[in-house]
Amino acid sequence: MVSCQTTISEAINQALHVEMAADDKVICIGEDIAGGAGVDGSEGIGGVFGVTMGLAQKFGRARVIDTPISETSFVGMAIGASMTGLKPVVEIMFCDFIGVCFDQILNQAAKVRFLSNGRINMPLVIRTTMGAGDGSGAMHSASLHGLLASVPGLTVACPSNAADAAGLLRAGLRSPDPMILLEHKGLYGKSSDAVDEWPVAVIGEGRFVSRGDDITIVAVGAMVRVAEAAAKKLALEGINVEIIDPRTINPLDLKIIISSVEKTGRLIVVDEGPNYIGFADGVISAVTQSCFDVLNAAPRSICPLSTPVPYAAMAEAAWLPSLDQIIEAANTMMSENYGK
Numbered sequence: 001m002v003s004c005q006t007t008i009s010e011a012i013n014q015a016l017h018v019e020m021a022a023d024d025k026v027i028c029i030g031e032d033i034a035g036g037a038g039v040d041g042s043e044g045i046g047g048v049f050g051v052t053m054g055l056a057q058k059f060g061r062a063r064v065i066d067t068p069i070s071e072t073s074f075v076g077m078a079i080g081a082s083m084t085g086l087k088p089v090v091e092i093m094f095c096d097f098i099g100v101c102f103d104q105i106l107n108q109a110a111k112v113r114f115l116s117n118g119r120i121n122m123p124l125v126i127r128t129t130m131g132a133g134d135g136s137g138a139m140h141s142a143s144l145h146g147l148l149a150s151v152p153g154l155t156v157a158c159p160s161n162a163a164d165a166a167g168l169l170r171a172g173l174r175s176p177d178p179m180i181l182l183e184h185k186g187l188y189g190k191s192s193d194a195v196d197e198w199p200v201a202v203i204g205e206g207r208f209v210s211r212g213d214d215i216t217i218v219a220v221g222a223m224v225r226v227a228e229a230a231a232k233k234l235a236l237e238g239i240n241v242e243i244i245d246p247r248t249i250n251p252l253d254l255k256i257i258i259s260s261v262e263k264t265g266r267l268i269v270v271d272e273g274p275n276y277i278g279f280a281d282g283v284i285s286a287v288t289q290s291c292f293d294v295l296n297a298a299p300r301s302i303c304p305l306s307t308p309v310p311y312a313a314m315a316e317a318a319w320l321p322s323l324d325q326i327i328e329a330a331n332t333m334m335s336e337n338y339g340k
Contacts, residue, residue, distance in 0.1 A: 005191040008183060009051045011162035012127070015169050015198050016052065016089065020059050023087065026173060027063045028055055029078050030091030030127075034066045048093050049129070049188055071101040075126070079108050082124040087173050092128040094140045095182060098148070109178040110153030121176035125169060130158070131184040131222055131272055132316055138308035141316075143272040145220070146279035148180050149250035155179040155203055156249040160224040161192040164247055167201030175203060184221040206253035208260075212240030215330050216260040218283055219270040220246060223321060227270050230326035239330055249279055257283065258290050265296035266333045270321050275303035297336035300329045 006014075020026045034056035035045040046053030056064035067074040071092055078088035092098060098105065105126070112120050132141040149156040155177050159165035165183060172179030209224060210231055219227040224245050231241035242260050246253050261267050267287055269280035280301035287299060302321045310316045 005193065006162050007189055007191055008159065008162050008165045009049060009188040011166040011198060012051050012169055012183070013046070013053060013055075015166035016055060017058070018197070019170060019173055020055065020063065023173075024063070025085060026087045026089065027065065027081065028052055028089045028091070029065045029067060029074050031067055031069055031093060033091055034061060034064045047091055049185065051127075051188075052091065071097050072104065075101040075104045076108070078124055078126075079104055079112070079122070082109075082122050082178075083112065083120055087123045088125070089169070089173070090124070090126045092126060094136075094142075095128040095130045095144045096139050096142045098128065098144060105148075105154070105178075105180075106151055110151050113176060114153060118176075122178045123173055123175060124178040125172040125181055126178065127169070127181045127183060129185040130182040131186050132304075132309045132320055133186045133222065135311065135313055135316065136185075136309075137311040141309040143182070143221070145180075145182050145249045146271075146273040146277075146282065148182075149252075149279065149282070153177060154250060156182070157203075157247060158182045158184070158220040158249055159247065160184075160187065160221055160245050163192065163195065163198060164201060164245075166198035168203070168247065170198065170200045171203050174200065179203075182221070186222045187225075190225070201247065204248055204251035204253055206244055206246040206248075206256040208256070209243035209245050210241060212242040212264070214240045214264055215242070215266040215268060215333060216257070216264045217241055217243045217268045217270060217326070218246065218257055219243065220249065220279070221272065223270045223272060226321065226323055227326060230323045230330070233323070233327055234330055237331070239334060241330070252283070252286070254286050254290070257287060261287055262291055262294050265294055267295070267299040268302060268326065268329055268333070269299070270302045270326060272304060272321065275301065275306050278303060297333040300333065302326060302329060
């Protein structure tokens, strides 16, 4: 039963409190995630975005571990801890920094279970942020979910609301495979419905955000809200949009996407990832291979320009996929009729 409104950051914090209280094998590792907890009664800064607030005070510094600025070392430490049976939740401030520890993720975390023939599980969740829109510049605003999803052995999740953020985190701690949980920093303060206890999500299961018969839009993270705003405007023109939030990028719920495209005959993928060989290209490729004959128009991807994220506010806004781009693409597609 819905009880109130909460934010994504609050939901993740609540889920961490629940998991750490229920299982002493759950630990948190990262830069400044404790940060002064216990000093003069303070709960600490809880990381740069405050998501781990109060954890060190409640569970102690042995389970909430502040680290040096060295992603290579603390991600490697978490992988080793996971191999011994612990359940680490690692915070990497920005997904751009994953480049520093990519060997640990690509060649260790993603491959341990396969190389051990299933004898060693990897119940590891790496939390990090993604996304532009807040003027953080090129080195703190990337969206690398498509790149990470191309690595076999990794679960990659991109929640767009509080329930999914908490539920996917809890699911990752129960999975034998490592999860990269990409939290759009532009959504941290956005409110959505809260529940008394966040249910564990089903990995690989997408959801319908809205239902419609004319066009299918697939979007993740902050782009789900942009797609919703566009759908409302398109509805005024008599165009009914079906929006799908896959929630996990790998594994991808292709079944829900194909079922929608078979109904609408039209597909738009809106994504902050790269325009070339990114998540959008992957979805369009999968759909055209699976149900090409039902398409009434060529699928469209609406992605940023192929440049690093600009710092200047007006340039950043122009770089991001926009409501107007979605509306223009939808109107163009509705005038096409390849399948009839």
